[in-house]
Amino acid sequence: MTNLKDVETPFLTVDRSVVQANIGRLRARLDGLGxxxxxxxxxxxxxxxxxxxxxxxxxxxxxxxxxxxxxxxxxxxxxxxxxxxxxxxxxxxxxxxxxxxxxxxxxxxxxxxxxxxxxxxxxxxxxxxxxxxxxxxxxxxxxxxxxxxxxxxxxxxxxxxxxxxxxxxxxxxxxxxxxxxxxxxxxxxxxxxxxxxxxxxxxxxxxxxxxxxxxxxxxxxxxxxxxxxxxxxxxxFFDLVMAGIGVCTVDDLAMSVVTTVIGRRPDKGWILTDGGWMATSRDRGTARQRVDQAYGLVADLDGALYNDLLMSDASQEHGILSIRPGSTAPVPDIPIGARVRILPNHACATAAQHDRYHVIEPGSRTVQDIWTRITGW
The missing domain is CATH 3.20.20.10 (Alanine racemase)
Incomplete structure (x- = not known):
């Protein structure tokens, strides 16, 4: 089976167990309401x-x-x-x-x-x-x-x-x-x-x-x-907008975009990735909320969030990671070639940038399945 570290970046990953839990939660609620x-x-x-x-x-x-x-x-x-x-x-x-x-x-x-x-x-x-x-x-x-x-x-x-x-x-x-x-x-x-x-x-x-x-x-x-x-x-899938209004927590987000670190700008406090808005979309839905998550939260390849690290800006094929404004957290030492996961603001918009999902299970980097997406109108 393929490993997350071997798939060409940027790409979309989905945690099947989280999807199933999200479905079960809503089904139970609606069953209770008849x-x-x-x-x-x-x-x-x-x-x-x-x-x-x-x-x-x-x-x-x-x-x-x-x-x-x-x-x-x-x-x-x-x-x-x-x-x-x-x-x-x-x-x-x-x-x-x-x-x-x-x-x-x-x-x-x-x-x-x-x-x-x-x-x-x-x-x-x-x-x-x-x-x-x-x-x-x-x-x-x-x-x-x-x-x-x-x-x-x-x-x-x-x-x-x-x-x-x-x-x-x-x-x-x-x-x-x-x-x-x-x-x-x-x-x-x-x-x-x-x-x-x-x-x-x-x-x-x-x-x-x-x-x-x-x-x-x-x-x-x-x-x-x-x-x-x-x-x-x-x-x-849920997303950061839903988490921001209290419908879910960040732990309920099933989808993320895997990108690779391609550069560092210590003078600016930046980490550069190969995942720009073509990979994550331009959606800034949390900008209206109490907590602005920029273009998304950043986690390591296993899904653990970096402290106050955001995808703060994007051009077409470049993502910029930096520390949240006002935070005293240090810029993490992520080496060039390492992979990170971006948790999206708007799942619909981010998924629309891709043609497939790489399906994983919690705690595993192994791609268990590939789910294709329907495109066009």
Whole structure:
């Protein structure tokens, strides 16, 4: 088997046992609340990771691209939610997947999108759709009490499409500060989704699906009455943003980028690596938090963190490591040629820079498996 010290750097590594523990934690929580999980595979974009989510068998999933939907369909998945507002020109690919026996559900928040699902345009009856509901002003969606909600529902009915339900995403929860704020975000998400569903039902629509979810709210919801499913994706790996708002600890981070030390600048207090933003992404999500982790924390090849050492800056193929501002910790004596691991701010963005995961187990440098990632749109 390959050793972590033998793989060409930079590369992505994942601790399988930590992934499994993260999955088990969320599943236990949702089981206790009596709600099913429809995991979002946009973080991992990996069939191998998805198999861990449903005990080795295909289960319901959420995707962010049709390329993901197509790849997971090839792997036997038949219950797929495409949770990005549908662009009408993509409906041909949606129809092709549904003709393969995939129950592919689309997302929309406008009358124009609803009209595009009409049978005479798509050539296929009953394309199912969820209406996106805006619960916190983060991105898309219609307000749960906006009259346009009923107009969209009626447009779907008139066109022969299938109004399957409603969906919310509490995106602002990623900026919550503290347990109380996270619990409030989860309850607001639930309340908005249920209100939208009840409004549609009162107008005569069947609304079997009430879908909510984000990694923060999934872990802090205390009541999911009226909700049929929870979506979350980041939780499989977690990251420093999630640790920064208290959803996990640094020990729960399953993914890191392995880089090699290629230079030292004692005059500047720098250690240089061969892993720049092409390896870690430019995401600086912790910059808004109480503790700014720059481009990521730094650990040795076995995962032990260096005291106050950050990946403080990056160019395309160079990483700069230095001591956290204000710290009196010494710059560690890491020799040229040594390997270090960068713990990322945003797992989704960092994983997107790579085409595979090198899978390890705790305390081992042996690569146990290679998991491939799905790319493209």
């Amino acid at each position: 709600v099913g999980l429809r995991p979002h595979v946009k973080t991992a974009k990996s069939v191998e990771v998805a198999r861990l989510l449903h005990n080795g068998t295909p289960g319901p999933i959420t995707v962010s691209t049709l390329a993901e939907a197509e790849a997971f369909a090839d792997a036997g998945y038949r219950d797929i939610l495409y949770a990005v507002g549908i662009a009408p020109h993509k409906l041909a690919r949606v129809v092709a997947l549904r003709q393969r026996g995939v129950d592919l559900i689309v997302l929309l928040d406008s009358v124009e999108q609803a009209a595009a699902l009409a049978v005479d345009r798509t050539g296929m009856a009953g394309i199912p759709a969820l209406i996106e509901v805006d619960c916190d002003g983060h991105r898309g969606g219609v307000a749960p009490n906006d009259p346009i909600l009923l107009t969209i529902g009626q447009t779907l009915r008139d066109g022969g499409a299938d109004l399957r339900g409603v969906l919310t995403h509490a995106g602002e929860s990623y900026f919550a500060d503290g347990d109380d704020a996270l619990r409030a975000a989860a309850e607001n998400e639930r309340r908005c989704a249920v209100l939208a569903a009840e409004t549609l039902r009162a107008a005569g629509h069947e609304v079997p699906v009430v879908s909510v979810g984000s990694t923060p709210t999934a872990h802090f919801a205390t009541d999911l009455t009226g909700v049929s499913e929870v979506r979350a994706g980041n939780f499989v």
